[in-house]
Amino acid sequence: MDFQAEALDKVIKNAIEVVESSKYQIFEILESARDELLSLKQELQFVMKETETTLNRVDQLEINYRRSRIRLTEVSRDFVRYKEEDIKQAYEKATQLQLDLMIYREKEMYLKARRDELQKRSRSVENSVARAESVGSQMGVVMEYLTGEIGQVNKIIKTAKNRQFIGLKIILAQEEERKRIAREIHDGPAQLLANLVLRTEIVERMIAKQDFNMVQAEIVDLKGQVRASLEEMRKVIFNLRPMALDDLGLIPTLRKFVHDFEERTRIRSLFETRGKEQRFSSAMEAAIYRLVQEAITNAFKHAAPTYVLVEMTFQAQMVKIVIQDNGCGFKIALIEEKRNEHFGLIGMRERVELLEGRMEISSELEQGTKIVIHIPTNVDKRKE
Structure with missing residues (x-):
């Protein structure tokens, strides 16, 4: 099939304009997603620190509340050594500690929910960033081919021998992109998942000391899920580029x-x-x-x-x-x-x-x- 150089040149120029316009739009989307991801990570870091502080505070309040209950029982039974004022003070202290404990437990639940929400949103935005980067890279490959010399494009189209070389260059560009994505997933989400496993083990040991069986079982289950996710991520990495x-x-x-x-x-x-x-x-x-x-x-x-x-x-x-x-x-x-x-x-x-x-x-x-x-x-x- 014969191709006229002028007509082909016009088609390629129109395609270049469309691709160039799309490239800038993708760049704007990518920058917006990166800014959102940075904001989410900063907020997540703050929430993680606040959650750790709250957990420590809850643990201390648990200990203090149990001691206050023991103290209240002690002064309530011994009317000889302790006066009514002592009983009143012990009761008020126990009540206040109970109230503080309830407040911090509510705060703990809110922080955990907020942490999970931020982690989910971060993963979603990270996927959006990866997709935008992939599309942007592919746009660059397309631009490289479209901006080539029109005479050379005609020769490539007419020459069957060069057709295979074009196909291999496209495949090579795709494989290079797969390598890059594999490295990014390995250095980013995979490392984050590994860190989460370590943190859950630390939290598990902390709570285990207080014998919170139900909470401990929930944490153990969470750890298993994170490890399974890490294994799936490694499979994705292998599939992207063995x-x-x-x-x-x-x-x-x-x-x-x-x-x-x-x-x-x-x-x-x-x-x-x-x-x-x-x-x-x-x-x-x-x-x-x-x-x-x-x-x-x-x-x-x-x-x-x-x-x-x-x-x-x-x-x-x-x-x-x-x-x-x-x-x-x-x-x-x-x-x-x-x-x-x-x-x-x-x-x-x-x-x-x-x-x-x-x-x-x-x-x-x-x-x-x-x-x-x-x-x-x-x-x-x-x-x-």
């Missing part, structure tokens, strides 16, 4: 993914390789990993299989990937008829085409599904 992909390579990472999938779902899973294993570029390995991950996830969500096979065959200038399951299967014709309901497979096919590969799907109802992907592996030579 570190083994950079350190060990594609095959060990896929083997671990399939093994973990079997452990998590109890679905029998097998990973096999054929031919001489090769290392590819970081972008290529990331693309293949995401394709296998998407295929297995789709099978788990929609096919209810009891067996999944992943097979990779290394050839001279091609890698063949087979993902097969014995699930419920589907009619191939329905994919094109209902594209919106099968965006997972459609998205996989588009990503394979970006890599100049091809994807074949064979499936029948109650006979499972087989996906075969062929991807050329000489992209690095073309890049040079």
Whole structure:
């Protein structure tokens, strides 16, 4: 298909204006969210300190109140040693301590509720900041491509060899963004959750000394929830960017993914390789990993299989990937008829085409599904 440079240049300029305008709007949203997050964190820090002070005050009042009750009982029984004035003073002191204790307990409940609310709002705003940063970064990538020389854009569009290179650059940009988000989550929310576990352990020991069984049980449950959240966060970090992909390579990472999938779902899973294993570029390995991950996830969500096979065959200038399951299967014709309901497979096919590969799907109802992907592996030579 022929492209006229002037028309294409006009389209790109309009797109650049829209992207530039959207970029500034996203920047304003991001700055507003950062200011709100800073305010929330400052208020949360104050509430945390106030809560700790109140807890200490409640503990002391509990001790003083118990002592005053003992004192009241003592003076009330011994009319020889103590006068009516002593009894009155003991009673008033016990009453005042009881009132103070009730007030501080109410304050403690309010502070805890406010703390939980602030933590929830902080997490929500942090997610908004992360999303805004991600969109802003993606806008930057789009701007980089759109502001390129129009003649070069025409050459890239017309040249099939360069098309794969464009696809790999896009994938590489996405993977770099995943790395950044993974680092931010690890250094931010994950560290905060770890700190919360430590604080709950301290509070647990403090309250345990006073034998508040119900409160202690509640704190123990809270600690378990926080630890579970921390574990989930670590899983998110791994899914964003498996570190083994950079350190060990594609095959060990896929083997671990399939093994973990079997452990998590109890679905029998097998990973096999054929031919001489090769290392590819970081972008290529990331693309293949995401394709296998998407295929297995789709099978788990929609096919209810009891067996999944992943097979990779290394050839001279091609890698063949087979993902097969014995699930419920589907009619191939329905994919094109209902594209919106099968965006997972459609998205996989588009990503394979970006890599100049091809994807074949064979499936029948109650006979499972087989996906075969062929991807050329000489992209690095073309890049040079």
